[in-house]
Amino acid sequence: MRTTRPLPAAIALIGVGAVVAVAVWRPWEDSAHAAGGPAEISVSRSQCGQGWTDAKTGRQTLTVHNTGDAAAEVDLVEVGSNKVYGEVEGLGPNTSAPMDVQLGAGRYAIRCLIEDTDAITGPTVTLTGDAKGGPAAVAVTKNDMLPLVKQYETTIVGGVADLAVKTDKLRSDVDAGNLAAARADWLPAHLAYNSLGAAYDAFGDFADQIDGSAGFHPLEKGLWHNASAASLKPIADQLAAAVHGLQADLPNEQVDPNDLGLRAHEIMENALQFELTGENDQGSGTSLNTALANLDGTAKVLAILDPVLKPRYPELTQVKMWEARVRALLTAHRNTPVAQLDQSTREQLNGAVGELLEQLAPVAALCEVRRSS
Incomplete structure (x- = not known):
């Protein structure tokens, strides 16, 4: 089973009487389309973060693909601050999952958290532009x-x-x-x-x-x-x-x-x-x-x-x-x-x-x- 989310997502609660529905709200969802198509990024002990070649600012969907032989958690982090902008959990071997993020100018990297392995941080990617970054937070340990x-x-x-x-x-x-x-x-x-x-x-x-x-x-x-x-x-x-x-x-x-x-x-x-x-x-x-x-x-x-x-x-x-x-x-x-x-x-x-x-x-x-x- 896999899940993906930006961090932290804001949650909108819509109540009718005593019934409460919970829905995830992302501030960029009013835009008609994500900027650009998905880029497939490799996740493994030897290829963490490889393939992020069309990096850009703004709202976008990245596709992470586990090419290794163990389940992984994948974070997109800001280099230096260690803020997490996106996350995919429980990504099994030979499976892919989308990661929705909104990035401003800055330096970012993919962090791979693989079973029985210390965290691996991929290559640093530098983004320029005027787009505003989405919600993010330093991971709690x-x-x-x-x-x-x-x-x-x-x-x-x-x-x-x-x-x-x-x-x-x-x-x-x-x-x-x-x-x-x-x-x-x-x-x-x-x-x-x-x-x-x-x-x-x-x-x-x-x-x-x-x-x-x-x-x-x-x-x-x-x-x-x-x-x-x-x-x-x-x-x-x-x-x-x-x-x-x-x-x-x-x-x-x-x-x-x-x-x-x-x-x-x-x-x-x-x-x-x-x-x-x-x-x-x-x-x-x-x-x-x-x-x-x-x-x-x-x-x-x-x-x-x-x-x-x-x-x-x-x-x-x-x-x-x-x-x-x-x-x-x-x-x-x-x-x-x-x-x-x-x-x-x-x-x-x-x-x-x-x-x-x-x-x-x-x-x-x-x-x-x-x-x-």
Whole structure:
């Protein structure tokens, strides 16, 4: 399987109601045709970058052909700055793939990342002309991300400890038959989980046991639909056991470095789909509170990614602006069931979250770990 993309691509989110479609937008696509035809460039241990003979500025499609015997990743980089303007991943032997790029004047080269081989950089190609270059970013390496992952994992330890305390209190309420107290304590425990951020994928089966088809949601349904304490006790006990199981297993859990950037977008995408529509609401009417906790999780991820994003993403200020806008709207309407929002408020919320998602979309591509050596 192969993929190709410019870096970073801007992502446009087009929402109709609760349905969100994701489409890649490239600033040069309004032009009727790419400048010139494709040039085939060889990729192998011995021929990296050979064949780039019709180099030009402007938007163009290059064709890279793997003439070697091992799969390869191919980057088009600016010499000196090491910015990546285009990428093809998973290019198998004897296969070709297009690479869409937009290049300004400068010095460029093809970089070949071949299995079991150090990075190989092909001949430098010098371009002149007035065309404006497209989006690009310095590749993020594993060494860039590992300290950030460790920092994030440290915050998760504290977050899960807080979750355990609040879940234990919730379980004690149910075990004592005090369902009024359980209803009051359900939300703080639920928000503690939903503010954790990007670690969900590392939680494995614990994620579903805590906040999937088991755990918080069936407990919420029972608490707000007159279930008996006796019927809710096994659910509360199971939830607390899952949280403590997660806490005990945290030293064995590992957050994938690529998940940090990916989840920054996905957390709020899920909030738009499941919380702002009220789909996840099982009776408590607290979906907007949960969406606010999701936003806290996103903000936590972005703060940790800041050293990587700040030099690579000029629109980071827009991310923070729209994060503040969404926070203000959610704070103003928390504790209000989604069904009770007027149409204007719902449109404002959906629009603001949609805009935030558009600004967050490039984060995953920018923070994806790539080999550079």
